Amino acid sequence: MASFDFIKAAVKGYQFVWHHRLELLKFSFPVVFIGVFCEFVIIQAGMEENILRRGLLDLPAVFAQGYFLAELVRYAIYGEPFVLWGYTWRSKLEEFKALYVSRMQDARRRSIITASIILFVLQMVVADVLMGLSALGAEKEIKPPPEAMSTADVLSSLPEAFLAILIIFAAFWSIRLGFLYVSLSLGYGIREYLHKLKGLSSSVSLFLCSFFVMLLLVFPAEMLLKLLTIIFADLPAVWVVTTAIVLEYIAIILLSVVTVASAYGIKDMVEGPPPPRLNIFS
Numbered sequence: 001m002a003s004f005d006f007i008k009a010a011v012k013g014y015q016f017v018w019h020h021r022l023e024l025l026k027f028s029f030p031v032v033f034i035g036v037f038c039e040f041v042i043i044q045a046g047m048e049e050n051i052l053r054r055g056l057l058d059l060p061a062v063f064a065q066g067y068f069l070a071e072l073v074r075y076a077i078y079g080e081p082f083v084l085w086g087y088t089w090r091s092k093l094e095e096f097k098a099l100y101v102s103r104m105q106d107a108r109r110r111s112i113i114t115a116s117i118i119l120f121v122l123q124m125v126v127a128d129v130l131m132g133l134s135a136l137g138a139e140k141e142i143k144p145p146p147e148a149m150s151t152a153d154v155l156s157s158l159p160e161a162f163l164a165i166l167i168i169f170a171a172f173w174s175i176r177l178g179f180l181y182v183s184l185s186l187g188y189g190i191r192e193y194l195h196k197l198k199g200l201s202s203s204v205s206l207f208l209c210s211f212f213v214m215l216l217l218v219f220p221a222e223m224l225l226k227l228l229t230i231i232f233a234d235l236p237a238v239w240v241v242t243t244a245i246v247l248e249y250i251a252i253i254l255l256s257v258v259t260v261a262s263a264y265g266i267k268d269m270v271e272g273p274p275p276p277r278l279n280i281f282s
Contacts, residue, residue, distance in 0.1 A: 002269040003201040006209035009268075013213060013261030016076050017253065024072075027082045028252045031068045035061040035248040055128030059121070065252070066120035066181065069259045070113045073185035076260045077267060112187055120181040175203035179262050186263060188270055196270045209265055213257045221250045
């Protein structure tokens with residue numbers, strides 16, 4: 001079954017983002033700007049608590065994130081630089097134009113990036129729908145359990161418990177589906193990706209890699225937000241704007257590291273040599 005060294009992949013993801021931090025900061029600015037604008041629209045519309053409508057208003061930011069992450073994978077794995085008007089020196093303008101024209105003429109690359117963006121957006125929409133349905137279910141009144149349950153009640157609840165276990169197992173097994181956008185950005189087809197990453201070990205590796213990345217980022221992000229709260233305690237308007245910008249950059253950093261780290265892992269699982277099989281009869 002396919003797996004990879006999730007710690008090594010996570011470290012490589014952080015190393016890449018740190019090494020290219022200034023470049024990524026520059027190219028992620030439009031993504032952050034769109035995200036902050038959408039957040040202010042959501043606040044102005046008073047839809048912070050409505051997950052489904054919030055997700056609908058946040059779609060432009062999701063499209064921008066999908067494009068940025070698709071280009072990031074191509075840059076990290078294949079060394080294809082970002083191409084964005086307004087971000088090049090005058091002395092290299094002709095080189096930029098030539099690269100831009102070649103990118104526009106590369107139909108296969110355009111289809112790869114487009115498919116990755118569409119799949120990323122679909123995954124985020126599905127996640128918002130599931131979160132919205134979960135929130136609606138949580139609002140329903142939960143009846144307190146009886147003080148004592150008879151044997152018949154316990155036996156009758158076993159199928160529901162078994163079904164819940166199956167759902168949890170299926171959700172954990174399908175974690176690999178959440179990284180399909182990375183596979184498409186790498187140029188792998190969906191069938192090839194699912195064939196190479198069949199089994200539970202690939203989902204476990206991707207989950208542990210993402211968890212390790214988030215674990216290293218949660219504490220610094222929390223400390224930074226607390227510091228901003230203290231600094232702008234008397235300036236609520238400034239605090240709202242600053243916090244929105246910082247949260248967008250934190251989200252971009254997290255998505256960038258997770259995407260790059262998982263790209264390294266997926267590339268190893270898809271293209272790596274199969275493990276040697278033990279022949280006990282030789």
